[in-house]
Amino acid sequence: MASSSTRQELPTRAEVLAALSVAVDLGLGQPAEHMLRSALIALRLADRLGLTEQQRDCVYYTTLIMWIGCHADSHEYARWFGDDIAVRRSSYLVDWSGLPYQRFLLANIGRGESLLTRLKTMATLYANARGNITALIHSHCTSAGLLADRIGLSPAVQDTLRFTFERFDGGGLPTGASGDQIPIEMRIAQLADMAEVHQREFGVDGAVAMVRSRRGGQFDPAVVDAFVADPAGVAPSTGDVWTTALRYAPDRGTRLDAESLDALLVALGEFVDLKCPFTLGHSQAAATLAQAAAETLGLDAATVRRAGYVHDIGRIGVSNQIWSKPARLSMAEFERMRLHPYLTGRILSQVPALTDIAAVAANHHECLDGSGYPRGLSARQLGTPDRVLACAVSYQSALEPRPYRDALGPAGAARRLRERATNGELDPAAVDAVLHAAGHASSKRSARPDGLTAREVEVLRLVAQGASNKEIAARLVLSEKTVRNHVERVYAKIGAGNRIGASMYALEHGLAAS
Structure with a gap:
């Protein structure tokens, strides 16, 4: 059966990476399209500074996904700061240097x-503050470079993200690089990222005040001067930011093939x-x-299969304080957790x-x-692909440990799936197909209903x-008589x-939709 993704045009890499940037926005505690707006600001600054086309391309993707590594250290951020998303959102409002940085920490x-837990955490962190923060940053930069390579971005972007x-x-951190040792593309991206937030929160004057206060400190004076020369002129329009x-995008006209x-x-x-x-x-x-079960x-x-690859991307928008909690979630935490498929x-x-x-x-x-x-969809609103992926995710999750339970193992995962089918939560045919794909002996039930x-x-x-x-x-491509016979047999089997x-x-x- 032809896939719906092959019946229509496949997306461009730029479109998929723009969607990824929206996921990154959620992990930063910022509204959707923050990184897209930042990329537009960065491009306009690159033009003012006379960068080459190759440098502009690097500026675009560096700015768009510069925080792609922010999720890799979320577990550690939650350990030190509680809510990793909240602390990232707050960090945009402080210069990470000197006394303001210490007060922020x-x-x-x-x-x-x-209070007792906070004091213990402070003591642990400050016993080797620079070392602990450096470890977080090293984790971020390493994962960002690896992921940039995995998603097909240029070596220039990969190097700049460090x-x-x-x-x-x-x-x-992590090396104490300064001045021209930092690629101009990153110097532009850093200012664009911060300026977008301050301009959105405090207006053009607020953004100008922020970049001037960090001139020669966090930011390159030349980039600051290019921004303050006409700050309104680099602001993205209030129209369709996604389309703009x-x-x-450097490769806006190149569509991915199925393999890519x-x-x-x-x-x-x-x-x-x-x-x-x-x-x-x-x-x-x-x-x-899920793919093996679907084929069955x-x-x-x-x-x-493709839905399976990305079904959990909305998890980025939920704090690790919730994902890592070993105890029962509060009502507010549970409601936040329940949002992650919607965010996906x-x-x-x-x-x-x-x-x-x-x-x-x-x-x-x-x-x-x-x-x-x-x-809270019901059976009539869920197609077989939905049912199969739900079973595959449930089975695979059961094989994995969670902070509140140990891994269940294959037998436990299979038992869990069958219990959920008996309780009316999961489709019995989809359960059988998933268990068959996972190597379990088939039950007496057919993989297809009736x-x-x-x-x-x-x-x-x-x-x-x-x-x-x-x-x-x-x-x-059958005769009408053969179809009529099939229809009669179907009616007989399903009553x-x-x-x-x-x-x-x-x-x-x-079974109403393919």
């Missing part, structure tokens, strides 16, 4: 914890899995399992060519009985979509007396 260490935390005055930013799209989505899955130590490898494993059921395996859909649906993938990925925690999240064959499922699906026997025959009954059955079992 003291105000944020162990935020939300008891300087994200350096300062013009040499007071940064993509118009300036898969490689990029795998890299995005690896990106999000680094957020928590216990999810390393989760996305690709779930995707592989005769589904569009490419869409299910929101991020991916920005790219028109990923709409089908986004829809399946966003439903990976929905249940047939309506008890899932984030939207013993339907793969061909009969195709016929039922077309019946539910309103196709006549003649149209079904043409679509499947339907007419097309309306068959359509209702297809809805209930997630």
